[in-house]
Amino acid sequence: RKEVEQDPGPFNVPEGATVAFNCTYSNSASQSFFWYRQDCRKEPKLLMSVYSSGNEDGRFTAQLNRASQYISLLIRDSKLSDSATYLCVVKIAGNMLTFGGGTRLMVKP
Amino acid sequence: DAGITQSPRYKITETGRQVTLMCHQTWSHSYMFWYRQDLGHGLRLIYYSAAADITDKGEVPDGYVVSRSKTENFPLTLESATRSQTSVYFCASSESGWDTEAFFGQGTRLTVV
Numbered sequence: 001r002k003e004v005e006q007d008p009g010p011f012n013v014p015e016g017a018t019v020a021f022n023c024t025y026s027n028s029a030s031q032s033f034f035w036y037r038q039d040c041r042k043e044p045k046l047l048m049s050v051y052s053s054g055n056e057d058g059r060f061t062a063q064l065n066r067a068s069q070y071i072s073l074l075i076r077d078s079k080l081s082d083s084a085t086y087l088c089v090v091k092i093a094g095n096m097l098t099f100g101g102g103t104r105l106m107v108k109p
Numbered sequence: 110d111a112g113i114t115q116s117p118r119y120k121i122t123e124t125g126r127q128v129t130l131m132c133h134q135t136w137s138h139s140y141m142f143w144y145r146q147d148l149g150h151g152l153r154l155i156y157y158s159a160a161a162d163i164t165d166k167g168e169v170p171d172g173y174v175v176s177r178s179k180t181e182n183f184p185l186t187l188e189s190a191t192r193s194q195t196s197v198y199f200c201a202s203s204e205s206g207w208d209t210e211a212f213f214g215q216g217t218r219l220t221v222v
Contacts, residue, residue, distance in 0.1 A: 032207045043199055043213035044152070087152070094159065095140040095203055096167070097211055101151035 003027055004100035006088050012106045017078045021103045023071045023088030032091035033064055035073050037084045038102065044087055047073075078107045112136075115200050115214035122221055128187045130217045132200030140203045141183040142167075142211070143175065145196040152199065158183055159205075190221045 006023045013019045025033075033050035048055065050062040050071050061074040071088055088100035113134040122128050132141065143155040144167075154167030156175040164175050172194060174186045183202075187194055197218050203211040 034210075041216075043215050045213070046210045049208055049210075091207060094157075095205060095209070095211075096142070096154060096157055097201075098154070099144075099152040101149075 001026060002101070003092070003098050004088055004090050006086075006100035006103045008101055008103060010104040010106050012108060013078055014108055015078055015080060017107075018074065018076045019078055019105065020075075021073045021086055021088075021105075023073075023100050023103075025069050025071070025088075025090045025098075027090070027092050028069065030069075030090045030092050033062075033071050034089040034091075034097070035060075035062060035071075036087040036089050036099075038087055039084050044099075047086070075105075078105075080107050080109065083107045113200060113202050113212050113214045115198075115217050118215065118217060120217060120219050122190050122219070124191060124221055125189050128190050128219065130185045130187075130198055130200075130219070132183045132185070132214060134181055134183075134200075134202040134212075136202065136212075137180055138202035138212075139180070139205050140211075141177065142201040142203075143173070143183070143185045144199045144201065145169065145194075146199060146216075147196050155185065155198075187219075190219075192221050195219060195221045 035047040036044040037047045038044040054063045059076045063072045085102040142157045144152045158164045158177040200214040201211045
């Protein structure tokens, strides 16, 4: 079983839609959680950290449920520019990041 | 310019040859990492380094060697390249800390023929 699991998608949504991704992690000792975004053939870049209380950054909302060991990302009012792969990332020990396989989002006009 | 850079960006090599991928960062981050990204596997950690002269294995270290004599450089060497090492390789760096962001280089696309 992978340490961090995501639905690979693709999620095909129209502009303006709301879309949600979930991610589960297996190690209960996981300490930090992030969502990274990766555009095709480019390097991953931090989208947002995920805090226990939940956090929002503009159209993006991240939630953490430690009891169920899952993380979510909600994107409201989807834009064409949101089309990318979203990587769920967990920091378990030291500074090492463990990545999920990514969820691909395609926003259509 | 400040940042993290990888070289070369693209490399084609033959099976059995030694190949070194370079990674340089200008932030003086203590941690540096090498990941490989393959379809169906996502990003997997090869090696990481907590500081100069301190390196440790990640999830998939076999066939790779790293060194870190200076804080800013973290080269990755494939001692005898195999076709299974065809991949996109990403170097990353970060400050120490639970909530610190990792910054990635632009990647090296390696093809072993």
